[in-house]
Amino acid sequence: MLFCIRDDDTSFFTTPDDLEAAYGEVCQWGPVSLAVVPFHRAGTSKGVPEKYRGRWSVHPLHENRGLVAYLRQGVAAGRYEVMLHGYYHDEPDGHWEFQHGDDLTRRILDGRKYLEDLLGAAIRMFVPPRNAIGEQGLRAIVQGGLHLGGVAGIRAGWPRASFRSWNLWLQLRRWRRGGGAGVPWVLDLGDHREIAGNPVTPVSLRQVNDASFTAALAVDGVFCAATHYWELAVPSVHPDQPTVGEQLHQLIARARKHPGVSWRSVGDVVSSPAAPRLGAAAR
Numbered sequence: 001m002l003f004c005i006r007d008d009d010t011s012f013f014t015t016p017d018d019l020e021a022a023y024g025e026v027c028q029w030g031p032v033s034l035a036v037v038p039f040h041r042a043g044t045s046k047g048v049p050e051k052y053r054g055r056w057s058v059h060p061l062h063e064n065r066g067l068v069a070y071l072r073q074g075v076a077a078g079r080y081e082v083m084l085h086g087y088y089h090d091e092p093d094g095h096w097e098f099q100h101g102d103d104l105t106r107r108i109l110d111g112r113k114y115l116e117d118l119l120g121a122a123i124r125m126f127v128p129p130r131n132a133i134g135e136q137g138l139r140a141i142v143q144g145g146l147h148l149g150g151v152a153g154i155r156a157g158w159p160r161a162s163f164r165s166w167n168l169w170l171q172l173r174r175w176r177r178g179g180g181a182g183v184p185w186v187l188d189l190g191d192h193r194e195i196a197g198n199p200v201t202p203v204s205l206r207q208v209n210d211a212s213f214t215a216a217l218a219v220d221g222v223f224c225a226a227t228h229y230w231e232l233a234v235p236s237v238h239p240d241q242p243t244v245g246e247q248l249h250q251l252i253a254r255a256r257k258h259p260g261v262s263w264r265s266v267g268d269v270v271s272s273p274a275a276p277r278l279g280a281a282a283r
C-alpha cells in the first residue's frame with residue numbers, strides 16, 4: 001500500500017517555524033506534500049492570520065524570503081513536495097476560486113511556472129482551494145498538465161458524455177454500497193488522474209480514517225492523509241477524539257509500523273505505475 005501526506009495552505013503567511021514545528025521530525029521519516037498558494041489574497045481563509053483577514057490585498061510568495069529559502073532547501077532534500085493550491089485562493093465575490101471562471105487556465109500555467117522557478121520544484125499536482133472544483137477548473141488542470149488532489153466526480157467536472165466517467169462512478173458506487181471505506185485507488189480519467197484526500201481536521205473521526213486505512217491495506221491501494229499545518233494543535237469538535245495533530249500522528253505511526261506500507265509524496269503516488277488505479281482499463 002502507498003501512503004502519502006498532503007498539507008494545504010502554505011503561502012506568504014506561513015513561517016518556516018510553522019512548518020518546522022509541524023513536519024520537521026515527520027519529514028525525516030517520509031516526504032510531506034505541501035499545497036502552496038502562489039499569490040494569496042487576504043480574504044476569509046483560516047490560513048490567513050487574523051490581522052490580515054478581509055483586507056483582500058495580494059501577497060506573492062517570493063516576498064517571504066525566509067520561507068522561500070526553507071522550502072527550496074526542503075524540496076532539494078526530498079523532504080517536501082510542492083503542489084499548486086489555487087492562485088489567489090480567496091475571491092472577494094465569495095465564489096470558490098476553481099469552481100468556475102474564464103481565467104483559470106492562465107492561473108494554472110502562471111502559478112505553476114512561478115512556483116517551479118521560485119522553489120526549484122517540479123509540480124505535478126493541483127489541489128483546489130476549499131476542495132471546490134468545477135468543470136472549468138478541471139479543464140484548466142488538464143490543460144496545465146496536472147493531476148488533481150481530490151475527487152471531482154460527475155457533479156464537479158468529470159465529462160458527462162464519457163463512458164469512462166460513468167464507469168468510474170459505477171465502480172465507486174458499488175464499492176460504497178458494499179461497505180467500502182474511503183477511495184483507496186488512484187482514479188484514472190484518461191487525461192488526468194485524481195487521488196482522494198482523507199481529511200484529518202477538527203471534525204474528522206479517527207475511526208473513519210482508520211477504516212479507510214484498513215481498506216487501503218486490504219486492496220494494496222493508496223491512502224492520502226489531508227490536513228493543515230495551522231490546525232494541528234486544534235482540539236477535535238468531538239469530545240472523545242484526539243487533537244488534529246494526534247490523529248495525524250496515529251496514522252503516521254500506523255504507516256511506519258506496517259511492513260506493507262510504502263510512504264511517498266502525493267505526486268509519486270499518483271505517477272507510480274505500482275499504484276492501483278481505477279478506471280485505467282475503460283475506454
Ligand SMILES: [Zn+2]
Nearest residue numbers: 008009129130
Ligand atoms: Zn486552502
